[in-house]
Amino acid sequence: MARRVGLPAQGMPAEELLQAMRDMKAQDANWRGGRTWSLVYYAGDEHTRVIQDAYNLFFMENALNPTAFPSLQRMENDVVAITASLLGGNDETAGTMTSGGTESILLAVKTYRDWARAMHPEITAPEMVLPASAHPAFLKAAHYFGVKPVLVPVAADLRADVQAMAAAITRNSILLVGSAPSYPHGVIDPIEPLAAVAKERGLGFHVDACLGGFLLPFARRLGYPVPPFDLSVDGVTSISADVHKHGYGAKGASVILYRNQALRNYQFFVATDWSGGVYASPGMAGTRSAGSIAAAWASLHAMGEDGFLRVTRQVLETTRRLIDGINASDGLHVLGRPDASVFAFVSDDADVFAMADALERRGWHMDRQIMPPSLHLMVTPAHEPVVDRFLADLRAARQEVLDDPSLVQQGVTPLYGMIATLADRGMVNQAVLALLNSIYSS
Numbered sequence: 198m199a200r201r202v203g204l205p206a207q208g209m210p211a212e213e214l215l216q217a218m219r220d221m222k223a224q225d226a227n228w229r230g231g232r233t234w235s236l237v238y239y240a241g242d243e244h245t246r247v248i249q250d251a252y253n254l255f256f257m258e259n260a261l262n263p264t265a266f267p268s269l270q271r272m273e274n275d276v277v278a279i280t281a282s283l284l285g286g287n288d289e290t291a292g293t294m295t296s297g298g299t300e301s302i303l304l305a306v307k308t309y310r311d312w313a314r315a316m317h318p319e320i321t322a323p324e325m326v327l328p329a330s331a332h333p334a335f336l337k338a339a340h341y342f343g344v345k346p347v348l349v350p351v352a353a354d355l356r357a358d359v360q361a362m363a364a365a366i367t368r369n370s371i372l373l374v375g376s377a378p379s380y381p382h383g384v385i386d387p388i389e390p391l392a393a394v395a396k397e398r399g400l401g402f403h404v405d406a407c408l409g410g411f412l413l414p415f416a417r418r419l420g421y422p423v424p425p426f427d428l429s430v431d432g433v434t435s436i437s438a439d440v441h442k443h444g445y446g447a448k449g450a451s452v453i454l455y456r457n458q459a460l461r462n463y464q465f466f467v468a469t470d471w472s473g474g475v476y477a478s479p480g481m482a483g484t485r486s487a488g489s490i491a492a493a494w495a496s497l498h499a500m501g502e503d504g505f506l507r508v509t510r511q512v513l514e515t516t517r518r519l520i521d522g523i524n525a526s527d528g529l530h531v532l533g534r535p536d537a538s539v540f541a542f543v544s545d546d547a548d549v550f551a552m553a554d555a556l557e558r559r560g561w562h563m564d565r566q567i568m569p570p571s572l573h574l575m576v577t578p579a580h581e582p583v584v585d586r587f588l589a590d591l592r593a594a595r596q597e598v599l600d601d602p603s604l605v606q607q608g609v610t611p612l613y614g615m616i617a618t619l620a621d622r623g624m625v626n627q628a629v630l631a632l633l634n635s636i637y638s639s
């Protein structure tokens with residue numbers, strides 16, 4: 198039964214309601230102390246204050262119609278141009294900001310669907326070919342826009358399997374997808390060969406660099422081996438990069454870039470005959486947050502190249518310490534050879550979901566993955582001071598699970614075990630829907 202909550206009869210005094218919110222917040226995961234391994238990309242208090250001030254400066258404005266707010270138009274164009282300059286763009290490159298990685302991906306898929314409708318009207322049931330590791334935002338887009346997703350298992354190194362993807366192309370294919378890097382295993386797909394296949398077959402090719410877009414260019418400058426993955430690769434026709442991830446902006450900021458304006462036109466929506474006037478909108482939303490655009494602009498300018506090089510080095514060195522520490526631990530190993538700031542690891546002898554519960558009892562917020570059951574870490578500057586503590590807790594958690602087999606029957610372990618292994622995925626879907634309904638209880 199949902200909690201009954203109504204509007205208070207009398208407005209609450211500001212201090213009272215803010216205190217109530219602070220009390221609620223006290224129960225939340227501690228991202229500032231590096232206790233979360235996803236969700237919040239934190240580059241320190243000083244940087245956070247700058248983007249917060251920038252957000253507040255544009256708190257009330259609306260980016261729906263930037264002609265009313267030339268400042269927003271300028272900042273959005275600047276953020277897109279800076280992103281293009283980092284990701285192999287040229288004078289032809291055209292993009293927009295969106296509210297996040299998912300919106301960028303939704304828009305890319307919609308763009309290619311509408312491009313194909315115009316250029317290939319013979320295709321009535323469009324398909325896109327994806328590595329199985331591609332972010333679920335592509336499946337969401339497939340679901341929303343009626344494009345059939347053709348999922349291709351990844352190769353043994355967990356990267357997209359180029360030959361298998363080429364073989365999955367049919368007369369109905371409109372789009373190929375690769376990630377730089379993929380979320381589940383943090384590996385960069387072979388973008389150059391995939392782009393060559395896409396070009397040869399006349400398909401669009403979207404690179405999901407939502408995670409890597411503001412990390413890989415700096416990793417390369419620091420001397421890390423980063424294969425070509427962006428618009429500099431012939432055949433890549435669009436790329437997404439999230440300012441609210443390793444661009445360290447406020448939530449609600451991503452960039453989608455296309456090879457040219459002609460392609461971007463398929464993203465835009467225009468209603469010419471509405472009684473409310475001509476209505477034009479670049480993305481999924483109508484009203485758009487000006488704060489997240491301002492914070493994105495502030496973040497890129499506050500960081501500058503030197504700031505990005507510094508935090509990228511910090512993130513990659515911290516990631517390396519974690520990977521080496523896990524691989525050196527009894528019964529644990531990292532999957533594949535991660536290229537960036539995210540990775541997953543498994544245990545050869547202990548149940549990883551029970552280990553996650555044991556880590557959560559020690560104050561860590563853990564992310565569980567399936568296929569295979571594994572734990573996932575996303576590393577930010579906040580994690581540099583907690584590496585040794587985490588590794589010690591991780592080893593202790595494994596030992597605890599080995600010593601007490603009943604832990605596999607406790608906490609959320611049985612639920613995750615079922616989600617990971619149940620052959621009937623329809624039942625898993627029902628179980629997760631029930632979970633969602635219990636979370637969104639009103």
Ligand SMILES: Cc1ncc(COP(=O)(O)O)c(C=O)c1O
Nearest residue numbers: 297298299332379380405407408
């Ligand atoms: C590779 C990749 N693509 C897309 C997304 C979706 O981004 P968002 O959660 O901002 O919608 C994520 C999120 O983690 C991601 O890692």
